[in-house]
Amino acid sequence: MTAPTGKQLDTLREVVNIGIGKAASILNGMLESHIELEVPSIIMFDPENPGEELPDVSCNDLSSVQLDFHGPFSGSSALVFPSESVGKLVTALTGEEPGSEGFDEETTGTLYEVGNILINAVMGSIANLLAVQIDFLPPNYKEGKFSDLIKLKDSKEDLASLLIRANFNVQEPLISGNIFLVFELDSFGELLTAIDNL
Template structure:
């Protein structure tokens, strides 16, 4: 199913609503003002998504928080960002010095919580606006290269991947991460149909 400009705009708006809610929650947790923005959203095949992310990250070690969702739509949602940026983000949020041993100890828990808030914000937005029910698993934290993070989902070229770049702005510090939503093709079509129904209202 090809995605029209209106459908893509609707997807971007749903994600923007979700990250806006996530930013509000994160702001309540920390002293720093956090702004989350979505410069672009793309719908890609698994191969296209892999090529785009591989070109951007090359052989870099990445931090990822992923969870599975089921219900009206099913698949995997993940927040991926370079490990160095992840460490900087955690340092800002926790007050720990970058590079300290204590930082490593709190990094996994902090990133899992950030990922959980952002992903649930986005999925909750999709679920609420489109009036569709979804269930989520507990988020899992991983550090690996993009080959293993993306392809471990058994994604193939019938899998549609919704790739949204999320830009984190924290005071004067700007960090970039990617929100990756993976839908099996049947449920991606169901998502587009739900969006069409909402656009027609």
């Protein structure tokens, strides 16, 4: 793989930033609360052993909605919440309280659709900016530890990936979450070409 230049990484970070901004704007409208965003970080990443690069997501109690994508470049995108944020998010969106009848079913369905909306906002903005079409597989909802959630489908076990991470925090109710984009390195050249064409 050709190593990305500083300029390409800068552009990639900004393209992702615009996509995250679009997703935050949607979440802001849904929750009617301010969303704080952090600048996306770009990390070379081993999906089998995320602990070193991502020490704060090494807990085992995470919920995630994941969409795999294919097109000029391939990979996976995920919206990841610590479990304590999930209940607050679902209550804020549906009015259902944890422990009420049907709350678990409501949680899965709501996270599935919220993840679908927010991830598509990010990836759709990126695709529009780069003038490419990205196709998605239907979303998956998963619970567990980070290394299981973020594993790429069909990828070789030892294949390193390029991971882009953006953290966000909702002010009221207090909800934290992460959006992860994992690009398979064998398709990363196509992404850099699209960036160079901007």
